Amino acid sequence: MRTMSVLDMFEFKTDEETGTLPRKEARPKTPLSQIETHEGQPIKIMTRNLSVFYGINQALINVTMDIPQKAVTALIGPSGCGKSTFLRSLNRMNDSILGARTDGKVLIDGINIYAPGINVVALRRLAGMVFQKSNPFPKSIFDNVAYGPRLHGIQNASVLEELVEEALKKAALWEEVKDRLGRSALELSGGQQQRVCIARALAVNPEIVLMDEPASALDPISTAKIEELIHELKKNYTIVIVTHNMQQAARVSDFTGYFYLGSLVEFGTTKKIFTTPDKKETEDYITGRFG
Amino acid sequence: MRSMSVSHPTTHELLSQKGFRLKEWLIERMLVAAGITSIAIILLIFLFLFKEGVQFFKTASPFDLIGKTVFDPYEERHVFKMMWQAVSVLPKYSLIPLICGSLLVALPATIIAAVFGIGCAIYLSEMASAQLREFLKPTLELLAGIPSVVIGFFMLTLAASFFQGIFHTKFRLNAFVGAVGVAIATFPIIVTLVEDALRAVPRDLRDASYALGATKWQTIWDTVVPTAISGISAAMILGFGRALGETMIVVMATGKAPIVTGNIFSSVRTMTANIAAELGSVAQGSEHYYALFLVGSVLFTMTFVLNLTSEIILTKMRRKLRM
Numbered sequence: 001m002r003t004m005s006v007l008d009m010f011e012f013k014t015d016e017e018t019g020t021l022p023r024k025e026a027r028p029k030t031p032l033s034q035i036e037t038h039e040g041q042p043i044k045i046m047t048r049n050l051s052v053f054y055g056i057n058q059a060l061i062n063v064t065m066d067i068p069q070k071a072v073t074a075l076i077g078p079s080g081c082g083k084s085t086f087l088r089s090l091n092r093m094n095d096s097i098l099g100a101r102t103d104g105k106v107l108i109d110g111i112n113i114y115a116p117g118i119n120v121v122a123l124r125r126l127a128g129m130v131f132q133k134s135n136p137f138p139k140s141i142f143d144n145v146a147y148g149p150r151l152h153g154i155q156n157a158s159v160l161e162e163l164v165e166e167a168l169k170k171a172a173l174w175e176e177v178k179d180r181l182g183r184s185a186l187e188l189s190g191g192q193q194q195r196v197c198i199a200r201a202l203a204v205n206p207e208i209v210l211m212d213e214p215a216s217a218l219d220p221i222s223t224a225k226i227e228e229l230i231h232e233l234k235k236n237y238t239i240v241i242v243t244h245n246m247q248q249a250a251r252v253s254d255f256t257g258y259f260y261l262g263s264l265v266e267f268g269t270t271k272k273i274f275t276t277p278d279k280k281e282t283e284d285y286i287t288g289r290f291g
Numbered sequence: 292m293r294s295m296s297v298s299h300p301t302t303h304e305l306l307s308q309k310g311f312r313l314k315e316w317l318i319e320r321m322l323v324a325a326g327i328t329s330i331a332i333i334l335l336i337f338l339f340l341f342k343e344g345v346q347f348f349k350t351a352s353p354f355d356l357i358g359k360t361v362f363d364p365y366e367e368r369h370v371f372k373m374m375w376q377a378v379s380v381l382p383k384y385s386l387i388p389l390i391c392g393s394l395l396v397a398l399p400a401t402i403i404a405a406v407f408g409i410g411c412a413i414y415l416s417e418m419a420s421a422q423l424r425e426f427l428k429p430t431l432e433l434l435a436g437i438p439s440v441v442i443g444f445f446m447l448t449l450a451a452s453f454f455q456g457i458f459h460t461k462f463r464l465n466a467f468v469g470a471v472g473v474a475i476a477t478f479p480i481i482v483t484l485v486e487d488a489l490r491a492v493p494r495d496l497r498d499a500s501y502a503l504g505a506t507k508w509q510t511i512w513d514t515v516v517p518t519a520i521s522g523i524s525a526a527m528i529l530g531f532g533r534a535l536g537e538t539m540i541v542v543m544a545t546g547k548a549p550i551v552t553g554n555i556f557s558s559v560r561t562m563t564a565n566i567a568a569e570l571g572s573v574a575q576g577s578e579h580y581y582a583l584f585l586v587g588s589v590l591f592t593m594t595f596v597l598n599l600t601s602e603i604i605l606t607k608m609r610r611k612l613r614m
């Protein structure tokens with residue numbers, strides 16, 4: 001499959017006419033991801049004053065955050081603090097929620113994905129998503145993984161087979177299912193189902209993988225497998241993961257953001273957040289004195 | 292001391308208490324009784340129909356239900372005829388023209404109702420705004436509430452002439468006119484059932500599809516409809532059962548000629564119309580009377596099997612979607 005360029009997100013040629021972006025950000029001489037750094041890492045996703053409202057209820061308040069490329073960024077915080085909302089705003093999944101409204105900017109490789117003229121289909125190919133509850137389609141394992149490529153017009157059977165095999169290998173599931181690709185994905189165990197979902201997301205060649213508590217419904221062994229997989233994937237993908245499990249955040253992530261009541265309280269390397277956080281609230285949450 | 296033991300029962304006392312609540316026991320028994328009664332009623336109808344039906348074979352052979360070899364005075368030779376002609380010197384009781392008539396009305400009716408019904412259900416469940424749905428759902432219920440005699444009357448008077456004008460058919464009243472009328476009667480059921488099936492598709496499956504870059508239409512065709520396909524088939528089977536059983540509209544709009552034909556613009560007689568037309572004027576205990584019960588038994592068996600199939604499909608679907 002042809003790899004995505006960020007410019008594919010545009011149905012129109014430039015976004016200068018739309019006036020949504022300063023010229024410098026829209027047309028960086030060197031890709032932004034190489035200039036902007038956070039703790040020495042190039043930045044893939046930047047949010048600027050990102051607010052999300054559900055009707056009159058504000059779920060995210062002015063979140064400004066730099067998410068480094070090819071690293072794992074964990075989002076932690078008590079229930080209802082807006083972690084899922086934040087994650088879903090990174091590939092505009094909130095668009096389909098009735099009454100949801102987004103303010104501010106989300107820049108992927110310097111391009112504001114909320115600017116008019118952005119191709120949401122291309123955006124979602126660029127930023128795939130894995131959900132909390134594994135949600136394979138009631139179709140065969142093969143058809144699950146081939147769903148995305150087929151959507152994007154790939155019909156050729158041998159190309160599809162190749163893509164499916166590649167994605168299942170990346171999701172560390174190939175060996176377990178290669179003999180029963182035609183069987184229903186619902187016959188698999190919970191952990192295997194979740195890896196089908198990961199394979200399905202990887203099959204469209206994204207650059208970013210958003211994961212919302214991908215292991216919260218799994219047993220410890222399946223969880224360990226997923227964590228191992230995340231570790232492997234970060235070589236090629238920018239990963240953002242929501243988790244309720246402190247140990248998991250500490251184990252898998254390079255960067256951590258702590259959310260509370262819709263605001264980003266603190267963001268930094270996982271090491272710093274877990275050892276010497278700047279804010280008292282963060283420390284209280286991490287050490288379990290709260291939440 | 293006594294009050295102590297009441298407020299703090301020992302483990303032994305707790306566990307040996309009888310968990311008996313009269314009200315719950317009564318309600319439970321009543322529900323069981325209601326269930327058993329309805330099953331018993333169905334069984335009784337079933338038995339009654341068959342008991343009367345089989346008596347037909349006291350005087351006639353099972354082969355008579357297919358057809359009879361009779362002398363044709365015009366062709367001046369014996370020919371095999373599949374006819375329903377109960378009032379005749381030589382009565383003929385072939386079920387074939389009746390079954391043929393029923394299918395020729397019910398199949399097209401189901402197809403028409405399904406095409407419009409599924410489209411309408413997809414629109415209602417996936418596209419219409421909440422306000423529009425609020426308006427359309429009661430309208431649909433209104434349509435479901437139209438007595439079938441009114442639909443029959445409408446088909447007989449206005450629609451039949453209209454269709455004859457379009458198709459230039461030989462018979463003004465024919466299977467097609469009946470099928471359209473029956474489709475109007477089955478349409479609301481199909482919409483309701485299909486919409487239920489579509490709405491039962493979990494939101495996270497749609498989300499998964501959108502997250503892979505699918506558009507709304509791609510999500511509907513590639514995820515929602517395939518996931519709901521058993522529910523949709525169940526709705527169609529149930530609709531087909533209803534169409535087979537529909538009586539008043541076909542009595543009025545199909546013309547009642549009991550002939551074996553595949554021509555949808557031919558006048559036909561369905562099993563239901565046949566029973567409705569003849570049972571009132573037949574002598575109890577006559578061969579004709581028993582033959583009509585046999586027709587009823589066939590009809591009952593067909594609709595029963597259809598309903599059962601649809602129920603089995605639905606149960607399987609619910610299990611599959613883990614609902």
Ligand SMILES: Nc1ncnc2c1ncn2[C@@H]1O[C@H](COP(=O)(O)OP(=O)(O)OP(=O)(O)O)[C@@H](O)[C@H]1O
Nearest residue numbers: 054057059077078079080081082083084085086097
């Ligand atoms: N679809 C929705 N419609 C209305 N309000 C919503 C919706 N989704 C989330 N919210 C509200 O937005 C706030 C943030 O929700 P969100 O799901 O982002 O929290 P979360 O941090 O992911 O919580 P959890 O850890 O329990 O998953 C909550 O107050 C929630 O009630």
Ligand SMILES: [Mg+2]
Nearest residue numbers: 083084085212
């Ligand atoms: Mg959440």
